[in-house]
Amino acid sequence: xxxxxxxxxxxxxxxxxxxxxxxxxxxxxxxxxxxxxxxxxxxxxxxxxxxxxxxxxxxxxxxxxxxxxxxxxxxxxxxxxxxxxxxxxxxxxxxxxxxxxxxxxxxxxxxxxxxxxxxxxxxxxxxxxxxxxxxxxxxxxxxxxxxxxxxxxxxxxxxxxxxxxxxxxxxxxxxxxxxxxxxxxxxxxxxxxxxxxxxxxxxxxxxxxxxxxxxxxxxxxxxxxxxxxxxxxxxxxxxxxxxxxxxxxxxxxxxxxxxxxxxxxxxxxxxxxxxxxxxxxxxxxxxxxxxxxxxxxxxxxxxxxxxxxxxxxxxxxxxxxxxxxxxxxxxxxxxxxxxxxxxxxxxxxxxxxxxxxxxxxxxxxxxxxxxxxxxxxxxxxxxxxxxxxxxxxxxxxxxxxxxxxxxxxxxxxxxxxxxxxxxxxxxxxxxxxxxxxxxxxx
Numbered sequence: 443x444x445x446x447x448x449x450x451x452x453x454x455x456x457x458x459x460x461x462x463x464x465x466x467x468x469x470x471x472x473x474x475x476x477x478x479x480x481x482x483x484x485x486x487x488x489x490x491x492x493x494x495x496x497x498x499x500x501x502x503x504x505x506x507x508x509x510x511x512x513x514x515x516x517x518x519x520x521x522x523x524x525x526x527x528x529x530x531x532x533x534x535x536x537x538x539x540x541x542x543x544x545x546x547x548x549x550x551x552x553x554x555x556x557x558x559x560x561x562x563x564x565x566x567x568x569x570x571x572x573x574x575x576x577x578x579x580x581x582x583x584x585x586x587x588x589x590x591x592x593x594x595x596x597x598x599x600x601x602x603x604x605x606x607x608x609x610x611x612x613x614x615x616x617x618x619x620x621x622x623x624x625x626x627x628x629x630x631x632x633x634x635x636x637x638x639x640x641x642x643x644x645x646x647x648x649x650x651x652x653x654x655x656x657x658x659x660x661x662x663x664x665x666x667x668x669x670x671x672x673x674x675x676x677x678x679x680x681x682x683x684x685x686x687x688x689x690x691x692x693x694x695x696x697x698x699x700x701x702x703x704x705x706x707x708x709x710x711x712x713x714x715x716x717x718x719x720x721x722x723x724x725x726x727x728x729x730x731x732x733x734x735x736x737x738x739x740x741x742x743x744x745x746x747x748x749x750x751x752x753x754x755x756x757x758x759x760x761x762x763x764x765x766x767x768x769x770x771x772x773x774x775x776x777x778x779x780x781x782x783x784x785x786x787x788x789x790x791x792x793x794x795x796x797x798x799x800x801x802x803x804x805x806x807x808x809x810x811x812x813x814x815x816x817x818x819x820x821x822x823x824x825x826x827x828x829x830x831x832x833x834x835x836x837x838x839x840x841x842x843x844x845x846x847x848x849x850x851x852x853x854x855x856x857x858x859x860x861x862x863x864x865x866x867x868x869x870x871x872x873x874x875x876x877x878x879x880x881x882x883x884x
Contacts, residue, residue: 445549447633451477451520453873454548454637456527457814459487460859461643461851461866463509468870470518474877477635478513479522479550484597486510487645491580493675495859496724497755503596503676510598522635523599526551530820532846533636546637546846554628556590556604561623564600566592568615568624576608578680582670584687585680590615595678638880639846639873642822642830643866644814646852649703649711656773657702657806658784663688665774665784665804668721675728684732686803688782693736693802696729697786698722699771700742704809711809713827716856718807719746723759725805730762739765739801741788749858768792774804810856822847829855840869848872 453469455462458480466476478485489495490510492502513519533547557568569591578587580594590604604615604624616624651667652660664686673679686693700722704715719742726738745766747753760766769788777783783800790797812828823831823843830849832839840848850869851862 445632445634449635451475451637454640457643458485459645460489461862463513464863464866465641465870466519470516476519479525483524483593483603492672496720497751507596514598524553546640548635552631556628557602558623558625561621567618571614571618581680582673638877641869642849642853643851644853646810647813648808658774662784667806667808671805695737695801697801697804698740700807702806702808715810717858722807726764741767741769741771840872
């Protein structure tokens with residue numbers, strides 16, 4: 443059945459992370475009507491889940507939350523959260539009218555939250571009375587949350603969503619809701635968005651630890667990835683301080699394994715993920731502040747401190763006593779002493795041979811992979827690394843091979859926050875220029 447509900451905008455932004463938010467704000471401030479479509483229950487992307495940013499060590503939430511709020515309250519921006527993008531292509535309207543610049547047509551599915559967004563007032567009474575606890579993936583699975591909850595404290599929109607797979611239908615949330623907003627029979631709704639341009643800002647994911655045999659297939663308790671470590675370091679993290687997930691002990695020896703999955707053809711990620719060196723150094727510096735007696739070691743192949751102030755940031759970390767070992771980690775096993783430690787086996791790059799060392803906590807700097815695969819959804823081209831192709835990477839890296847469709851941020855390849863925000867401004871400029879050209883042609 444073809445959806446009859448059609449919404450018209452000037453620009454469709456696919457992805458509500460920092461790239462999508464910046465692009466939407468830049469276009470909205472120029473007077474363009476913008477739709478932001480996000481797959482998660484809240485906007486903010488990966489950046490809202492971080493503790494601090496490098497090299498300034500500013501609070502990530504303090505930077506992202508104002509942008510989230512600005513987008514949510516902007517008169518020219520409309521948010522569509524917890525949605526799936528089913529298709530994105532040219533709508534052919536331009537060709538029908540003789541115009542050489544066709545518009546964009548997207549088919550969207552609004553997934554059910556099982557909460558009426560009109561009636562809900564965000565009081566969280568449903569969350570408080572829910573008796574079912576489930577792993578909280580917003581905290582890296584390191585703590586629990588309720589089967590119906592608002593994703594995190596500063597989520598936008600402040601709407602709960604029900605984990606229908608774990609809900610036992612006890613009806614407690616429905617009884618506690620003062621506005622009768624709970625709707626167990628809510629169904630997915632499809633609608634169409636038409637626009638003049640689209641900007642793809644779908645971001646990145648980390649290579650799953652469970653796919654790496656050499657790092658224990660995610661079965662070694664105290665081997666975690668970098669995003670889980672971000673949650674441990676965050677002031678609103680799962681434990682309010684840094685503790686080992688397996689037993690709640692403060693770790694005395696912490697290791698970072700660089701290029702875990704990156705620069706490795708066997709994992710399909712032969713490229714460098716660019717930001718891993720710097721966020722590992724950032725986390726190590728934060729750890730040395732929160733656990734001043736802990737020994738912190740970073741196993742690396744190369745330190746790639748490429749941005750402004752990054753080399754000094756690296757030198758500061760060495761001056762703080764953080765140990766840098768130039769080595770390639772071959773595998774990680776459970777520690778032999780039964781204390782919950784992990785044994786890191788590595789080959790020293792100075793030719794002195796193979797060594798092994800036990801650590802209480804090991805953090806894997808996993809490679810970055812695209813968070814979205816255009817596949818049969820959108821005919822935009824991908825590179826050999828599976829990220830969206832930039833057809834003019836030196837002149838304008840936001841251009842794709844689809845007319846009127848632009849890309850920004852990590853959707854086009856691994857990059858840091860500074861480059862992402864810069865690219866987002868470029869994408870907004872190119873989209874505005876494209877719409878101005880279309881207006882002249884009409």
